[in-house]
Amino acid sequence: MVMKRIRIQELGEQIQSEVLLKGWVHKIKNFSQFAFVLLRDKTGIVQLVLDDEEMIKGLKLEMAVEVEGKVVVNKTTPEGVEIQVKNMRTVGKTYYDLLPFSINQRQMNAALETQLDHRSISLRRPNKRAVFKVQEEIVESFRNYLRGLGFSEIHTPKIVASGTEGGSEVFTVNYFDRRAFLAQSPQFYKQMMVGAGFEAVFEIGHAYRAELHNTWRHLNEYVSLDIEIGFIENEEELMDLEEGFIKYLFKHLQETCSRELKMLGKDLADINEIPRIPLSEVQQILLDGYDKKSPVGNIDAEGEILLSQYIKEKYKSDFVFITKYPAAKRPMYTMPDDKGEGMTKSFDLIYKGLEITTGGQRIHDYQMLKENIIKFGSNPEDFDFYLETFKYGMPPHGGFAIGLERLTMKILDLENIREATLFPRDLNRITP
Amino acid sequence: MVMKRIRIQELGEQIQSEVLLKGWVHKIKNFSQFAFVLLRDKTGIVQLVLDDEEMIKGLKLEMAVEVEGKVVVNKTTPEGVEIQVKNMRTVGKTYYDLLPFSINQRQMNAALETQLDHRSISLRRPNKRAVFKVQEEIVESFRNYLRGLGFSEIHTPKIVASGTEGGSEVFTVNYFDRRAFLAQSPQFYKQMMVGAGFEAVFEIGHAYRAELHNTWRHLNEYVSLDIEIGFIENEEELMDLEEGFIKYLFKHLQETCSRELKMLGKDLADINEIPRIPLSEVQQILLDGYDKKSPVGNIDAEGEILLSQYIKEKYKSDFVFITKYPAAKRPMYTMPDDKGEGMTKSFDLIYKGLEITTGGQRIHDYQMLKENIIKFGSNPEDFDFYLETFKYGMPPHGGFAIGLERLTMKILDLENIREATLFPRDLNRITP
Structure with missing residues (x-):
């Protein structure tokens, strides 16, 4: 394939063109002679119309595919366009029997912990x-x-020699033959950099709190905007x-x-x-x-x-x-x-x-x-x-x-x- | 002081104006009746002309000061301007006998390890x-x-459950009642995020290598552009x-x-x-x-x-x-x-x-x-x-x-x- 891949978001500018799309099979509506397939990429979801039986037979939810086809107007779809597929190729095979939860339904029906256990799958929503x-x-x-x-x-640095905030809620690191800590915040270092002549500084970085709280608002590793x-x-x-x-x-x-x-x-x-x-x-x-x-x-x-x-x-x-x-x-x-x-x-x-x-x-x-x-x-x-x-x-x-x-x-x-x-x-x- | 502070870099646009500057005393040339002082801020260095004996007596290298004065043209200075000081106030006092090394000389004459020992001072250069x-x-x-x-x-995350690259050069973290590791790279996670539908990702974050090398090109904590x-x-x-x-x-x-x-x-x-x-x-x-x-x-x-x-x-x-x-x-x-x-x-x-x-x-x-x-x-x-x-x-x-x-x-x-x-x-x- 030598065509340049375009994103689903850009399809509106490509009416009647032949395009190359890449993404995941989001939904399949199979009518045996033809199928409507929703293709999902980073930027959106578009309907594909397939009428090749071999292609339709091989379809599985979440496989990664490359699709060549023609962009045509269809006012009944959310994007206002659909793709008449000429060619479709699987580039990422699937190896599952059941998805851990639904990716394409309005309701997910999975507890947060289950979503987090399968994080790279839940983020496909x-x-x-x-x-x-x-x-x-x-x-x-x-x-x-x-x-x-x-x-x-x-x-x-996040590896530090002493706790920043004076509290006991620090993680210890085995640093060669010494004990070190994970920084609870860049507090001391950002102050030192003001004094070093940077005057005004910011950092976007991880901070660590060994707090024993397991609540809706606590994390033990978080990103601090300092x-x-x-x-x-x-x-x-x-x-x-x-x-x-x-x-x-x-x-x-x-x-x-x-x-x-x-x-x-x-x-x-x-x-x-x-x-x-x-x-x-x-x-x-x-x-x-x-x-x-x-x-x-x-x-x-x-x-x-x-x-x-x-x-x-x-x-x-x-x-x-x-x-x-x-x-x-x-x-x-x-x-x-x-x-x-x-x-x-x-x-x-x-x-x-x-x-x-x-x-x-x-x-x-x-x-x-x-x-x-x-x-x-x-x-x-x-x-x-x-x-x-x-x-x-x-x-x-x-x-x-x-x-x-x-x-x-x-x-x-x-x-x-x-x-x-x-x-x-x-x-x-x-x-x- | 109700004047808005301006930066040294902006002085060229302020000829003949009264300005408020803030910074550190970089160099002092004392002629007893008057003194030339170089003031340093984040953006540059400018010459101050002081003729108040009390002010001159209190001067010490690296004190933090606020200065009010008039911007005048002086072609002999690097910036082409100098400040005729009306008022000067110490806002950050000094508590040292000797600087660990020179901040205002062309040559620093300090080994790298010494510079790093006094990092917030060496960065003032x-x-x-x-x-x-x-x-x-x-x-x-x-x-x-x-x-x-x-x-x-x-x-x-930088706290991970297993070494990324399979090697033994990982730091261990005491994570509550378990052993965890500091991530050697975001390799697995960035791949998982491609699969999760982000498709193309980057991360600017710390990576950790417990390498025993202490060379000019190795760090045990570094920033990885992934x-x-x-x-x-x-x-x-x-x-x-x-x-x-x-x-x-x-x-x-x-x-x-x-x-x-x-x-x-x-x-x-x-x-x-x-x-x-x-x-x-x-x-x-x-x-x-x-x-x-x-x-x-x-x-x-x-x-x-x-x-x-x-x-x-x-x-x-x-x-x-x-x-x-x-x-x-x-x-x-x-x-x-x-x-x-x-x-x-x-x-x-x-x-x-x-x-x-x-x-x-x-x-x-x-x-x-x-x-x-x-x-x-x-x-x-x-x-x-x-x-x-x-x-x-x-x-x-x-x-x-x-x-x-x-x-x-x-x-x-x-x-x-x-x-x-x-x-x-x-x-x-x-x-x-």
Whole structure:
């Protein structure tokens, strides 16, 4: 075959032409003398009309084929065209008796765990794959937005010598004759790169949490969209930056994912101003309005859901920043607030009842950071590699991180974060 | 300060204006009544003229400062402008007696290991940081090129249940109560995503090799630029794709990194056609021309260097594809060649004496792949999660991977791969 292959999406421009298509057999309606076959490729699905008995006999769902035929108008098909097949060749044979679940029916009738067990099969459903087109465009818009503002993309190590956040929830790696850890976040490294003169950096990379939670919103390996920026005045600038990104993102998705959003039944509205409310006020709102008590210095998962209901009603916003968390509940590098006693210049972003971001201004003074490490019960010597940067003129700085799978899940109103992950890793799953 | 900060690069458009600059004190020439200070930010270096004695007294190299002043023309400075300082404020104090090495001298006089020990300080040198601007644009052009061709960007797990390449050089992870591994490559996952209907995918992510080599060209954690594409005819298409990317890349770097390339003394020429030579011929060339014997089914590091000399002289090319490696020397998933006995549809790309890519067409038939796994002495059941994809119509496919740090190193003629890595991980180093 010397013809150039074209994609199903492009067929509308090829009426009456002979074309070469490649894809998978999605559906077969066999009328013995002829058959209607739906062919699926990355970009869409089109109807083939076959009248060669040999070809029809050899058909099996999901075989990979190459098809030569003529594009003709047929207004009764979803694409408005169909292919009169001249030639069809199997290029990828099948070796199964039964599919693990239906790929071509409206309903899938398979539990999520079953879908994940057969991930490369479940993703053949266009609506399952559509989630990852949206995810790809989230990443693309994150990069575009930040590069446009002069940020540098960095790649920092995931094998590290000490836990980042001080917690015990780290995976250990057997690194030659030593013990190392998988990075819980690029926190230290992105700060160091601000100090190294990159000033404004972002990273799109894996982060690892050895959490024992096996819930709809936890993964043990996830993609973190990380930002850090120097020479800031305060944490409001960081929230401005994130709000700017969210607005940019929603416009970008409207422009690049209209087909996928339609397939998934989502209609994304533009984002307006995102309210910013101190934690103490949030706790009061929950108590007054919902009789909901919150843990000291935080709100819990139920509180996040109730708060989002309140914000949606009052401000018509799906997003809300919670600001000014107490120092005791934030990491040791968090900048204290100048005003509120024991408070910090930190924030979370809650989206549709789920925390998707933690961020804040960091301590940039060497002496102050060292003292804070001691105050938190750690030994500054364990952080020498990190602290060194602060001895040589570290500017005021801060940043935040967005969980990619959480953001994807909430934009598309998925029920489980695993649906927004190609190959999730959790307490029970490291395959496929 | 309510003025908007501007970058040093933008000063040429601000002659006679009052501006706010932020950056680090790069150099101090103190004449007691006044001082010339070089201020460095992410984008460049500019001369400040200070005449306030208090300000001058407090100056220290590398402190982070905010500066208000007037932009005036001074043809004797590299930028053609200087700043008459009205106000200067220290925003990042210093806590050191001596810098670990010079940041502002032409010569650095520090061994690479010393530079890496103090990574966030050595990167303050503009020429050290320039390497990573080039690296960032390599990544950007890789994405742009592939997205333009309809590829999807994917993120696959780095915590995996079995070694990918069958070798023993894997790091183990203590994953809750189990043993897991760090992925040596996304090989299986990118193939599975081709089969899942993404058809053409790429990934920019970390790969891990527990190799005991500690050489100028090995890292134990590196960034792999991975590609996999379905519905191909043969491996020539894959080399066409890589050649197309290399040409695109060099144009992109000329356009986006002219300042950095000049700083690093590099002048990138356009790329012409890349020769493709079967391994057996390459071995004969080395034997005939250089009296160099090669190991069975491969060439060694010295052979790569000699071959590149030969190719440069004969074809004026820094790149050469070596094709048709024997099956015994390639992974079990490599597609046999239809012609040469025991040969495969595989290739390496050698650039300036170093292998930067391994690639090839893969076996797509389930039965054939299963038999090949057995032939290689493995148990197909250990690869069930991977093999499953091949039961449901796997199209002919192939791909390749480029080592990001190797490509960066060779484009810039760096001597050690660690210079092209922000925080290298090797046999001896997991900090900073």
